[in-house]
Amino acid sequence: MRRPMVAARLAAALVCLSVTAYAADAAKPTAPKPTAKAGPVAADVLAAAGPMDWRSPNPENLLYMDLAQGRVIIELAPAFAPAHVDNIRKLVREGWFDGLAVDRVQDNYVTQWGDADNTRTPKTAQTKLAPEFVVRGDAVAKLPFTPLPDRDTYAPEAGYSNGFPAARDAKGREAWLVHCYGMVGVGRDMALDSGSGAELYAVIGQAPRHLDRNITVVGRVLRGMDILSSLPRGTAALGFYDKPEQRIPIAKVRLAADLPPDQRDNLVVLRTDTPTWAAYVEARRNRREDFFPVPAGHVDVCNIPIPVRTAEAKPIQ
């Protein structure tokens, strides 16, 4: 008692006598109908996943950001923002972020880091870039896309592409990464080309989907969101820290590709284009755990954090 969702989820066999009556009486939001208790729960889908269901991110796409609080690992998404990803690699390789800081933590919005005092000038990287807010034209058809069956409030179609939450327009002319929890974007000023990757942010609250298509999204935090989301909130306007000494120093940022293999974290990410993924999505759409008398029958694109784990053995590439 009084150990709510806890004991709830750990327990497995407890029978809820009123489940059937309640579910039958409940609202059926929209088609397709909840499939209720059929099928495995999400944990069982993951437990049954084989090596081919997981992928090893390209080390050229992995950033390690080291803070005193621990390591944050970000996967970059060059398929959606090739110029920005290239520029971020240049920035990292010239040590841009080393010794800079997290300067903004706005509750229910973003944690942001970079050169708050505008003291540095990149040596090899660009200082501004044309926006990559969306992918357009022929490039859209080349992007893998696993749509969700559920309607999305913001986009005609939402789903997953290359392991990132994404959306498309109705005519297949544009695709874009969406601002889910943990997604990483490029800070910019008013000018659309004023971002370069020299200042980045991660989403730490309810998905701010109004930013979609208005800012370049470059990746997703695979590890360390618990660090970025629990930093003290800034008390100045927009969550900036009032005083420089409140900032959270960044020791260094490195590309995994630039480290010897034995110094890399061996993370794997669940693929989003497999039957296992489809089963995982279905398990999230309709929670079959006994705790839930009313399976939702739907899921928001930002409500399926894509599983990440440490590879026990190196998976097949």
Place this chain on the structure above:
Amino acid sequence: MRRPMVAARLAAALVCLSVTAYAADAAKPTAPKPTAKAGPVAADVLAAAGPMDWRSPNPENLLYMDLAQGRVIIELAPAFAPAHVDNIRKLVREGWFDGLAVDRVQDNYVTQWGDADNTRTPKTAQTKLAPEFVVRGDAVAKLPFTPLPDRDTYAPEAGYSNGFPAARDAKGREAWLVHCYGMVGVGRDMALDSGSGAELYAVIGQAPRHLDRNITVVGRVLRGMDILSSLPRGTAALGFYDKPEQRIPIAKVRLAADLPPDQRDNLVVLRTDTPTWAAYVEARRNRREDFFPVPAGHVDVCNIPIPVRTAEAKPIQ
């Protein structure tokens, strides 16, 4: 430069030359179409709001939870969960929470508090209650409801009721509070009647809407979400703290009604049933700030945190 959304939002007059072309080319997700640059921005709507646009929550519905980190203020929603709210008042009045602790902080999910070790027995309050997961029947028609124009992934209709985010089924037979950021729910075990309000949680991440209609929601945090969301994450299963000494002690919880008026925080909450509210929603659906070349044209029910401020003068009741 490199002061992204920041300078962006503070600035007001900068002209983005490419705005028109970009917006015209952008996907138009679903009807109704974005109204783009017409109308005021959200900050201007709030600035123009008069005393009648704000309400003073009933002191019988306000909980003050005092932690070393500061005060958390919760507004209870008796229209949606009358028995649970009544029981929570009894628990508070018998000092139930005083000296207990926050025992669980699960990243991107919930912060939870109560009697983790099950050491206490309520003196006047119930230990279990019939679920109030939804409001049914005639009571639904009596609830005020301001629908959003946008489609919702989870419910036939989403909107606001009495200042809380809510949803309804298609036939008006059920209504329920939805699990947005900052909403407060009643922890329970597997049995549907095992919650009583003796263990509570607040949502600290992406809205876990799959919990809607599966658990009793009793209110919303008006102040102090920055405290609850930035606590250290628990490292045991489900975000529980590993060791009792990691828990965050609760000094005391009081009802505002039980304090002398001069010891109450004088908060007011924006009404959700006024023309000002409608204008505010529209300003959130289509960001007219120059930063946004592509107004979203839509908004999620959980993406309009209902404004709260300290009353400068006591508003009209």
